[in-house]
Amino acid sequence: MAGSLHSSAAERVGYITRLQSFSACHRLHSVHLSDEENAKVYGKCNNPNGHGHNYTVEVTVRGKIDRVTGMVMNLTDLKRCIEEVIMIPLDHKNLDKDVPYFATVVSTTENLAVYIWDNMVKVLPPGQLYEIKIHETDKNIVVYRGE
């Protein structure tokens, strides 16, 4: 088809997403703030006893749909990456105490998305990671695209 965006020679781009749920506890507390400031900024989420979430992460990869395989990437490979980057270090963990990154970085969902992004790019083919979306609760959702 002459002039078509998707002539037979063109490559099509697709987005594939895999969902992964995990459970973890945390406390919102910044090392850059006093105890009083922490209590004021984070309220109940600064309670020293912490609290838990059942997080759901959406990992989206963008890439050319390979003509031969029909895939952007094999979802089985993405599943392996998610196991390594999300499940092993984060599931059933205390984010602040068990994950060294969060010793000095406050464990907000924004920072959790950055942590997952930074580690996911290390195990995925270059330039393929498109988006990390985290559902912290049914109502609280964070998106990070590496900016």
Ligand SMILES: Nc1nc2c(c(=O)[nH]1)N=C([C@H](O)[C@H](O)COP(=O)(O)OP(=O)(O)OP(=O)(O)O)CN2
């Ligand atoms: N910008 C951010 N704000 C807040 C974060 C965060 O990660 N980024 N996190 C929290 C708390 O950790 C916690 O997630 C809040 O939980 P909660 O208020 O219970 O969640 P809901 O709003 O969904 O609950 P409802 O009380 O039913 O509305 C706080 N802020």
Ligand SMILES: [Zn+2]
């Ligand atoms: Zn929380």
